[in-house]
Amino acid sequence: LQQKLIESEKLSAIGKLGAGLAHEIRNPLTSIIGLTHLMKENNHKKEYLDIIIAELERMENLVNQFVSYGKPSSIERVHCNLNDLIADTVELMNSNASLHNVDIYIEPTNINAKIYIDESKIKQILINFIKNAFEAMPKGGDVCIQLESDYKKEEVHISIKDEGLGMTKEQVNNLGTPFFTTKENGLGMGLPICFDIIQAHEGKINFHSEKGKGTEVHIILPLN
Ligand code: ADP
Numbered sequence: 001l002q003q004k005l006i007e008s009e010k011l012s013a014i015g016k017l018g019a020g021l022a023h024e025i026r027n028p029l030t031s032i033i034g035l036t037h038l039m040k041e042n043n044h045k046k047e048y049l050d051i052i053i054a055e056l057e058r059m060e061n062l063v064n065q066f067v068s069y070g071k072p073s074s075i076e077r078v079h080c081n082l083n084d085l086i087a088d089t090v091e092l093m094n095s096n097a098s099l100h101n102v103d104i105y106i107e108p109t110n111i112n113a114k115i116y117i118d119e120s121k122i123k124q125i126l127i128n129f130i131k132n133a134f135e136a137m138p139k140g141g142d143v144c145i146q147l148e149s150d151y152k153k154e155e156v157h158i159s160i161k162d163e164g165l166g167m168t169k170e171q172v173n174n175l176g177t178p179f180f181t182t183k184e185n186g187l188g189m190g191l192p193i194c195f196d197i198i199q200a201h202e203g204k205i206n207f208h209s210e211k212g213k214g215t216e217v218h219i220i221l222p223l224n
């Protein structure tokens, strides 16, 4: 089991980020320039416009994600019940789950986690992890969510387990690096934003993953 702590250096490597963003934007930009030249020569090629719009939207998406990542996460904590938050999030994801042939289970628990967190940001990260779990199971499968607590350490532990593609050690080491993605249409900004939010809550995250078997994301949040 490999534990991975959030490295704050990763979050402050603005120069690397800028280079990554430039790299990501270059491809859609090149294709837009090429397509607009082609359109100039041939007025009837309206279908190029669809590609141009899609590429522009991808760029807009990238820039938006980048901007929200760069900002130090300002979190607004409220007292909330983590059990309810997880249940709400799963309900929200359920229609999407059936589309992916996925069933989401919440392990029964007798803990009742009252916690002081930014509710919408924690919901956002749960959605991100669940989405990644779906995307790791192209043929469908189960996602299992478990809430546990360590009262001695005053922590709650949330784990999100899938039976998907899994990752190599090298892939696991790359998690949280902006723009790291293995997906054709991935942005690779989901986890960096999650890491950022977890860090702002003074939490921790680690991954247990085995290629071909699945992945378990383990999130630790302090209780107060
Ligand atoms: P994206 O989903 O856009 O690729 P993320 O930052 O959410 O970006 O994830 C980065 C990469 O981490 C993914 O492309 C994938 O390779 C890997 N990954 C994340 N979650 C999982 C998972 N549950 N199972 C397998 N691989 C995962």
Ligand code: MG
Pocket (backbone or CB within 6 Å): 128, 131, 132, 190, 191
């Ligand atoms: Mg993702």
